Amino acid sequence: MVVTSAASAAGAESADRVDEEQRVPEDSEARGSVTPGLLGHAEPVGTTPASLEQSPAEAEAEAEAEPTEPAPAASEPSGTAPQPGPEPDPDDWAAFGHTPVTGTQVTALRVGAPGAAPWPDRMRTLLRTPMSERPAFERSRTAEPSEVGPNVPRVLDLTLRIGELLLASGESAEDVEAAMLGVSHAYHLDRCEPQVTFTLISISYQPSLVDPPVTASRVVRRRGSDYTRLASVYRLVADITGEHATVEDAYRRLAEIRRNRHPYPGWVLSLATGLLAGSATVLVGGKADAQALLVFAAAFVASVIGDRLAWAVSTRGLPEFYQFVVAAMPAAAMGVVLTLGDYNLRGSVVITGGLYALLPGRALVAAVADGLTGFYITAAARLLEVLYLVVGIVLGVLLVLYLGVKVSASLHPEQTFATAPHPALQLPAAMALTLFFAVLLQSNRRVLPVVTVFGGIGWTVYGVLTAQAGISPIIATGIAAGMVGLFGELASRYRYASSLPYVTAALGPLMPGSVIYLGLLSLARGEPLAGLVSISRAAAIALALAVGVNLGGEVARLFLQVPQGDGPEIVRRAAKRTRGF
Secondary structure, three states, X not given: OHHHHHHHHHHHHHHHHHHHHHOOOOOHHHHHOOOOOOOOOOOOOOOOHHHOOOOHHHHHHHXXXXXXXXXXXXXXOXXXXXXXXXXXOOOOOHHHOOOOOOOOOOOOXXXXXXXXXXXXXXXXXXXXXXXXXXXXXXXXXXXXXXXXXXXXXXXXXXXXXXXXXXXHOOOOHHHHHHHHHHHHHHOOOOOEEEEEOOOEEEEEEOOOOOOOOEEEEEEOOOOOOOHHHHHHHHHHHHHHHOOOOOHHHHHHHHHHHHHOOOOOOHHXXXXXXXXXXXXXXXXXXXXXXXXXXXXXXXXXXXXXHHHHHHHHHHHOOOOHHHHHHHHHHHHHHHHHHHOOOOOOOXXXXXXXXXXXXXXXXXXXXXXXXXHHOOOHHHHHHHHHHHHHHHHHHHHHHHHHHHHHHHOOOOOOHHHHOOOOOOHHHHHHHHHXXXXXXXXXXXXXXXXXXXXXXXXXXXXXXXXXXXXXXOOOHHHHHXXXXXXXXXXXXXXXXXXXXXXXXXXXXXXXXXXXXXXXXXXXXXXXXXXXXXXXXXXXXXXXXHHXXXXXXXXXXXXXXXXXXXXXXXXXXXXXXXXXXOOOO
């Protein structure tokens, strides 16, 4: 009985010692030295102190608390073999070379205060990092134990609403996920996983490994081109990630952004559509003779009529495909009418000008950007959208051209398109086309001068490469688009805004409108081989356009140093290679 009592007492004392060793210090330094991972700050069963890395502060405190003992004398004979150590505990993660579930010591993200790196740069770093390896978000104020935690459903709803506005405005999927991740982190939801597809956005928050995750989703049903609203959402996300807006303030500002009307009324947009088509005729025709004014006026009237017809069709609830079919017909009909007589009027230039006002450049750039960043489902859906819209334009123009060929309309684009560059005429036309394109995208008035200059830069680079250096138009388009993307990314980082308002409109003069028209005319004449060659060339130019602008933005982010303060100390990881092994 005495032996049993002593053994039980010894076992109880050993258990108390193990419990005391396994208890995690509750001071703030001990909590901040490890990444919470999926388990939060709760210590899991079976984890020993050997699995945690000891911080320097803990080592100094332990050295001060325990007195230094002298080393034992070497009393054992020299020939005695060392005794084997104890068997490792099966619950000891570090003994078997595994990373503990509580995480290891890593760098924390800095607070997004004014002057720090823009939130897309800080949040893109986390997107390619697994949730269990993400650094803890360092905040300017530590919450008191008595404070109530975040309202998880309300924060998730706010995050989804912000992501919906960004995705509906044409923002890339990576930037939408970065914004959602930044908002959730700012409101103390550190273990969140956003997911963006073409029409559905969702976010999942897991409080701990033992708690069920909270998941919310939202469907994006309406899309629009309002870059003024997009800039307002970017400023809101910047204030949220910089800890300058509470949840209620963010909801109030988001409601104001939704209620704000577009900066330009409908009649201004119709006028901008006509002026864009007229500027395209000067850009493609490259002549300032007596017919130039007539061609400009014909393209202006046809584009305004097409825009109004598309609005009338949209009010009837018809899909966007039929709206593009209807919008493309007036310009084609006007071009055919101009070529019916023997006056040698440039009807092909009028048709090409109408195509410039309809090509979906915004959707194309976003689709290629999603594909290059690894969002293949969203990229495929957006490319399919671009394909449907282009097919609608082709169908509308091709029907009219077929009728024109049947009535012997003299469509000779080789006699009407500019065969030699005219910088004094084409450069102002390219800048005017960019300006009116930016108005159609509802860009802010302060952005319009900058975008206009960027459009002129892109067209100048393209003209120099094709006319002076003799480079292929496809390669020249990619290089010019890269310059536009480079300057657009720099402007967006300087203004703490999205790069879309500075980039999309500036790509307007580089769109392959004339190449598409040549392909459609060949198909209408019964020349399928020549038509397919021209359409394939137009697809290559469009792809070079989108890839070039994306590459220019990446170069600006990676190599050009902009004085924006300190950024995250961890490096953005690349997408995992899945092909070519």
